């Protein structure tokens with residue numbers, strides 16, 4: 001196996017990261033510094049070290065996590081709860097989150113020690129689709145829908161967003177939404193402003209810019225009050241997982257996320 005592929009698979013970093021580490025002389029093979037990412041190694045016999053620590057291949061793991069609102073997508077935080085705090089007692093060495101969800105966003109988050117997998121899901125040119133369910137203050141007409149679908153400006157000096165898909169689910173007043181919703185955590189309105197329109201729907205994007213869904217909807221005058229990621233590629237969140245629960249992905253699910261089945 002190629003040295004860079006081995007290190008990425010062991011969770012040392014993404015394929016791009018590990019190439020830099022190798023070129024910067026941080027990696028040894030059988031005691032010798034190697035600066036060529038493409039050299040072939042034997043993962044069973046050769047001793048590979050990164051920053052003088054032996055890298056052992058423990059096998060790949062892929063977790064599906066139902067992220068609740070209120071925790072941050074990070075490994076550690078001095079004050080706030082992180083997604084890793086939900087994996088107490090599990091060996092998470094070398095495991096990292098694939099992309100990020102905002103603190104208040106719920107839903108499907110993947111964690112793995114497979115750098116290749118992360119690379120395939122995260123690189124914009126791979127166009128892996130992610131679908132989000134949203135509730136937002138405001139309304140969406142045909143013109144807004146076209147703008148969201150064809151590409152919209154979400155920040156000064158930024159490129160237009162790539163084509164997206166939008167499906168509108170419900171349009172009603174905030175007071176009705178608040179009465180009927182089973183969502184626990186969402187933005188609460190002052191009761192004097194209950195007569196405001198709200199809209200729910202599904203937005204599917206193939207990029208991962210910061211706060212992208214919120215910014216896209218803001219660009220058409222909508223303010224997101226609830227957001228949940230429901231799918232990545234062909235992989236849908238297992239709704240039998242309660243918020244805060246996780247489970248390992250099956251082989252087929254791994255391929256589904258990558259759009260290979």
Ligand code: URA
Nearest residue numbers: 102105211212213214
């Ligand atoms: N877009 C957002 O605005 N927030 C997220 O958490 C994910 C996508």
